[in-house]
Amino acid sequence: MSESLAHEAAALDAADELAGLRKLFALDDGVYLDGNSLGALPAHVPARVADVVQRQWGELRIRSWGESGWWTAPERIGDRIAPLVGAAPGQIVVGDSTSVNVFKAVVGAVRLCDDPARTDIVVDATTFPTDGYIAESAARMTGRRLVPVAPADLPSALGPTTAAVLVNHVDYRTGRLHDLPALTAAVHEAGALVVWDLCHSAGALPVGLDANGVDLAVGCTYKYLNGGPGSPAYLYVAERHQPAFDSPLPGWTSHADPFAMTREFTAADGALRGRVGTPDILSMLALEAALEVWDGVGIEAVRAKSLALTDFFLKCVAAYVPEGRVTSLTPEDHAARGSQVALRCEEAPAVMEKLIARGVVGDLRRPDVLRFGFTPLYVGFGDAERAAATLAEILEA
């Protein structure tokens, strides 16, 4: 479209220290900008899953719970995710869906708060729906009131009646990054606990759970962590809260001695309290294999590339797309930007269909949002330029 932007893309790709990671993924010639919904497949994962099925399950059978490390996979893989979200070992367990972990975390936070005068569960009013639905149910179950508040208004909405706050780190629709350090501090100032949903930030930018004193957090692993469709989510319970963390789903695998099979429940120590039932081993070990692409990769470098990619994509869109056809919902300010660009466009459904037909895969968020996720491990600057050029051609036609 423009020689100069295409040249700029080539120069940026040539200078990109993460560019070599793309070959670790099974990708075609298309432009894949939907890794914020389903991350791409790391190429070595199928053989690893085949080994889990054929040898570990097929040959070792029941012995694999011990010999193949199945039983301890939730906490082992939690420790592998921990450095990506700024957590020391022993605070994350992997398992269940994000939705289920939201439930454990919100009810767990209200129980940790343990003050009947604190009647409110505050929820991000712009949240991904599942968090809102579950927070509402958690409020009913714990006899609390659900108070939806826009993240920007959170500090003024908090007070002596706040028990717990559930907020998304990055807004799934607009890509807005919320200020985790400041909001965590504001929640603590009000005497409440905070639960962060990291689905759209883990693996895309530094989170700093421990450094910011976050209480609880949840996240999925099938977006920027490339764990595969429906791969298990995770729950972070800060070490200081673990002794009092009272899970609303105390299954036998979170028991201190699961194989004692006692009638009474005695919670295990540490993050293991977040476990529930038998771990979904096939998905979990696919995730464990997928996480190997992070070996030697620093999240700071990923963040720098993510911002450069979204900046460059916005620049190409401004240069190519006819005036007035799209409006960016994604903040210009780096401090408030996640790893996606959301463009409002009147004809969004038809435009996304045409983009996908031309090999540029983004997401439609109805009614009028074109969503493009930038996953720095395998998306390059040439992809960003091509996506913007294709979008412009479609809008000009």
Ligand SMILES: Cc1ncc(COP(=O)(O)O)c(C=O)c1O
């Ligand atoms: C912020 C957020 N929370 C939760 C979920 C979904 O949770 P689950 O994995 O339980 O479907 C998503 C995406 O699906 C999400 O974007």
Ligand SMILES: Nc1c(O)cccc1C(=O)C[C@H](N)C(=O)O
């Ligand atoms: N989890 C998904 C699924 O099972 C099917 C389709 C999409 C998803 C998603 O992850 C949606 C995503 N959380 C979003 O931000 O829109």
